[in-house]
Amino acid sequence: xxxxxxxxxxxxxxxTTGLTKRFGQQIAVNGIDLAVPRGAVFGFxxxxxxxxxxxxxxxxxxxxATSGSAxxxxxxxxxxLREALPRxxxxxxxxxxxxxxxxxxxxxxxxxxDRHADPATRAERVARALERVGLTHAAKKKARAYSLGxxxxxxxxxxxxxxxxxxxxxxxxxxxDPQGTxxxxxxxxxxxxxxTTVFVSSHLLAEVEQICTHAAVMHVGSLVAQGSxxxxxxxxxxxxxxxxxxxxxxxxELAHLGLEVGPSDLAAHRAGDAExxxxxxxxxxxxxxxxxxxxxxDVRVRGFDVERxxxxxxxxxxxxxxxxxxx
Amino acid sequence: xxxxxxxxxxxxxxxxxxxxxxxxAALASIPILMAVVVRLSSDPPGPGExxxxxxxxxxxxxxxxxxxxxxTTPLFMPLxxxxxxxxTIAGEASxxxxxYLLVAPAGRVRLLVVKYLTTVVFAxxxxxxxxxxxxxxxxxxxxxxxxxxxxxxxxxxxDAVLRSLLVGAHVTICMIGLAAIxxxxxxxxxxxxxxxxxxxxxxxxAQVLGQLDQLAWLHPWLFTHHWLGFADLLRTPIxxxxxxxxxxxxxxxVAFFGALAYGRxxxxxxxx
Ligand SMILES: Nc1ncnc2c1ncn2[C@@H]1O[C@H](COP(=O)(O)OP(=O)(O)O)[C@@H](O)[C@H]1O
Ligand SMILES: [Mg+2]
Numbered sequence: 329x330x331x332x333x334x335x336x337x338x339x340x341x342x343x344t345t346g347l348t349k350r351f352g353q354q355i356a357v358n359g360i361d362l363a364v365p366r367g368a369v370f371g372f373x374x375x376x377x378x379x380x381x382x383x384x385x386x387x388x389x390x391x392x393a394t395s396g397s398a399x400x401x402x403x404x405x406x407x408x409l410r411e412a413l414p415r416x417x418x419x420x421x422x423x424x425x426x427x428x429x430x431x432x433x434x435x436x437x438x439x440x441x442d443r444h445a446d447p448a449t450r451a452e453r454v455a456r457a458l459e460r461v462g463l464t465h466a467a468k469k470k471a472r473a474y475s476l477g478x479x480x481x482x483x484x485x486x487x488x489x490x491x492x493x494x495x496x497x498x499x500x501x502x503x504x505d506p507q508g509t510x511x512x513x514x515x516x517x518x519x520x521x522x523x524t525t526v527f528v529s530s531h532l533l534a535e536v537e538q539i540c541t542h543a544a545v546m547h548v549g550s551l552v553a554q555g556s557x558x559x560x561x562x563x564x565x566x567x568x569x570x571x572x573x574x575x576x577x578x579x580x581e582l583a584h585l586g587l588e589v590g591p592s593d594l595a596a597h598r599a600g601d602a603e604x605x606x607x608x609x610x611x612x613x614x615x616x617x618x619x620x621x622x623x624x625x626d627v628r629v630r631g632f633d634v635e636r637x638x639x640x641x642x643x644x645x646x647x648x649x650x651x652x653x654x655x
Numbered sequence: 656x657x658x659x660x661x662x663x664x665x666x667x668x669x670x671x672x673x674x675x676x677x678x679x680a681a682l683a684s685i686p687i688l689m690a691v692v693v694r695l696s697s698d699p700p701g702p703g704e705x706x707x708x709x710x711x712x713x714x715x716x717x718x719x720x721x722x723x724x725x726x727t728t729p730l731f732m733p734l735x736x737x738x739x740x741x742x743t744i745a746g747e748a749s750x751x752x753x754x755y756l757l758v759a760p761a762g763r764v765r766l767l768v769v770k771y772l773t774t775v776v777f778a779x780x781x782x783x784x785x786x787x788x789x790x791x792x793x794x795x796x797x798x799x800x801x802x803x804x805x806x807x808x809x810x811x812x813x814d815a816v817l818r819s820l821l822v823g824a825h826v827t828i829c830m831i832g833l834a835a836i837x838x839x840x841x842x843x844x845x846x847x848x849x850x851x852x853x854x855x856x857x858x859x860x861a862q863v864l865g866q867l868d869q870l871a872w873l874h875p876w877l878f879t880h881h882w883l884g885f886a887d888l889l890r891t892p893i894x895x896x897x898x899x900x901x902x903x904x905x906x907x908x909v910a911f912f913g914a915l916a917y918g919r920x921x922x923x924x925x926x927x
Contacts, residue, residue: 388758391924413760420758424751428672440664441759441766447660486755 341366341494341525342387346396349382356382358549359396364527364542366493369520371536372529374546375647380529381421383546384498388418401493414444415493419500423483427472431463431482434471438486445490457485461515476503484515495519497528501535513539537639547647561636566608568618571631575602581625582606585613601630608634661761665773669739675777678735679784685731686723686789694796715802716793717815721822721889723789724782728826728882732781733858736830739777740837741850743770744920748845748927763921771838771913778830786823790816806890821888825898829882832905833858835912836878842920845927878908 342364349357357379364370374380385391387398389409398405403412425434435454439445445453458464461481466474474482480503487495497516501509516539520526530536536543537557544554553560568587572578579589587606608615615634622629669675693712711718744767747753756766793799802815810818837854844850861879864870874880881901887894 385754385924385926388754389760390754390757391926392922410760410762413758416758418755418758420754422751424755426668426750426752429668433671437664437668438755438759440660441756441761443661443760443762443765445759 339366340364340399341368341401342370342399342527344383344387344396344398347383347386347393347398348395349379349386349391350394355549357386360546360549360551362398362544362551363554364525366525367520367523368542369516369526369528369540371533371540371543372527372546373533373536373543373643374529374531376531377548378531378546378647379549380531380546381498384418384420384496384527384529388413388416388420388496390420414442414490416496417487417490417492417494418496418498419480419483419487420496420498422499422502423479423486425471425474425479425482428470430468430470431474431478431485432458432467434482435486435489439489442490453489457488458482460488461485462511477505477508480504480508480512484512488519491522492519492524494525494527497526499529499531501530501532509535533640533643543639545643545646552646553642557639560642561639562642566610566634566636567605568608568615569631569633569635570604570622570627570629571601572604572622572627572629573600573602574627575604577625578602578604578622578627581622581627582618584625585618585621587612587618661765661769662772665769666776669773669777674738678738679781682727682731682735682781682784683788685727686719686785687792689723689726690719690789690792690796711803712793713797715815716790716795716797716799717802717819719793719797720786720789720819721885723785724822724826724885725883727785728829729862730859732785732826732830733833734855735781736774736778736833737837737854737858738851740774740834741841741852741854742847743774743838744841745844745850746841746847748925749847751927753927754925757925764917767838767842767916767920771834774834774838775831778827778834781830782823782827786819790819804889804891805886808891810891818889821893821898822885825885825888825901826882828902828905829878832878832908835909835916839912839916839919842916842923876904878904880904 340363342362344360344362346359346361347357348355348359360383362383372380372383382391386393387400387405389406392406400409400412401415403409405412426437429437432454435457436450439450439454440447455464455467458467461484463478463481463485466478471479471482480500484497484500487497500512500516504512513535516526516528520539528536528540540557542554542556543560545552568582570578570582582589582604587608589604589606613621619629619632690712693709709722712722744753747756757763799812799815801809801811803809833854836857837850840853840857841847841850858879861877862882865874865877865879881897881904884897884901887897
């Protein structure tokens with residue numbers, strides 16, 4: 329966690345200090361310190377209503393922070409946003425379009441709004457963005473006739489009209505079927521491979537876990553964890569799990585190996601079997617040596633396992649609720 | 656110029672909407688209906704009957720255009736301005752496209768100015784439509800010879816075109832003032848229809864207040880005060896008082912409501 333928090337400000341695509349947003353009495357975002365390293369695919373996770381969209385609105389200058397400060401691509405928000413925004417593509421709280429315009433005309437319209445976009449290359453860039461999200465065939469169709477999944481992809485195409493340094497995607501897989509979700513994931517991978525920092529919010533951990541290098545977890549407006557995925561999983565928190573009829577002998581043999589078994593970690597498993605769980609430090613013995621030692625000590629091993637707590641476990645612990653609350 | 660590209664895009668969006676063409680078609684139908692009804696009736700309208708200048712319609716094609724402007728100015732034309740100006744910001748907000756324009760980044764001031772210019776263009780097109788269609792149907796049904804003015808003087812076709820253009824300009828200036836009020840209201844809400852309705856109601860209320868003699872002190876300040884004050888443009892010599900007073904008043908409205916819209920929109924949280 330410390331690694332990203334201490335990085336030079338110039339290395340951060342997004343940096344906030346004590347960022348707070350109130351709506352009347354309600355605190356939607358409560359003093360968060362975000363640090364999104366450049367080049368990262370950063371998962372911004374949290375249940376519905378935890379303040380993700382509000383944070384994104386403040387970062388992009390749509391809403392004013394109540395207190396705290398933020399920098400986007402090294403530029404102060406909101407005073408220097410004009411310099412940052414042309415380098416940022418965004419999908420915010422779902423896509424939005426002019427229903428009476430075609431998909432391609434919608435993209436042209438948003439491109440014309442960007443005072444830095446070159447009209448001479450507009451047609452070409454619109455065609456390329458549509459192709460990238462697989463909508464070339466629907467370019468001339470009115471946006472009102474698009475399905476939810478097509479709209480989501482058109483929204484991503486709008487964010488990709490220009491080469492970007494930062495792509496902000498708020499719940500990009502909302503409303504997509506599993507196939508569409510996979511497509512969005514591979515699109516994010518491709519964009520990230522070009523060096524673009526991707527900041528992707530989601531209330532569904534499983535949908536972004538595979539593509540993220542970093543993540544942060546929001547819980548009722550507060551940032552409860554942030555860092556690289558390994559940092560978040562908690563390095564050194566691996567555990568060995570042994571299922572054996574020889575519980576006591578197993579515990580003492582593990583103690584020989586330097587693995588402390590807490591009193592609560594020796595539990596009855598099934599008739600006659602005990603389940604022994606012990607933390608396995610990173611500098612501890614290799615898993616295969618533990619099994620060999622147990623067998624030498626005549627501990628009959630019925631089951632053996634080394635596990636890391638899953639991110640899901642971590643997040644349930646952090647937010648006190650599952651990540652699927654919305655479903 | 657960069658701003659002009661966004662203006663072009665605004666105009667394309669406006670004129671790609673079926674609604675815009677429906678409003679222009681409705682405006683165009685007024686001079687046509689009026690001219691046809693007058694032409695078909697065996698009993699030509701006498702002086703002082705019906706709307707101002709109606710009795711002049713048979714006398715020259717020009718008066719069809721001018722009378723149609725008189726008939727559309729109190730309600731029909733301002734309704735179309737209410738729709739277009741009320742929709743400027745609130746319409747984008749209710750579609751959700753406002754947030755995407757702003758992060759493009761369009762720039763809040765630039766967006767406000769370009770939206771306003773778009774409404775001004777629409778106001779010109781709206782009055783121009785009534786004028787042109789009025790002239791065309793008037794010329795077809797009643798000819799375009801010499802016309803007799805309210806002062807009794809006779810003018811030729813060239814002068815008649817000029818006079819009706821002046822009337823069109825007067826009405827357009829009135830609508831430009833209304834557009835500024837409409838755009839300010841549009842920055843107050845995320846509901847496009849609500850903003851349109853509010854502008855329409857305001858237009859009617861201002862005209863009702865203009866009828867109450869007890870409020871005579873207020874009348875010179877109402878944005879509707881000079882709306883029908885273009886009779887002086889149809890005399891020889893032309894009396895400019897009403898035209899210039901109106902232009903100054905509408906200019907003040909544009910400055911005042913423009914400043915309010917600026918203050919509101921540049922500090923507003925866009926949460927739609
Ligand atoms: N316009 C608003 N007015 C008042 N409260 C709001 C507004 N937008 C969001 N909130 C509140 O702020 C909190 C965070 O919302 P949001 O940022 O949309 O969460 P998320 O995107 O994580 O689902 C919620 O409790 C929500 O009710
Ligand atoms: Mg959200």
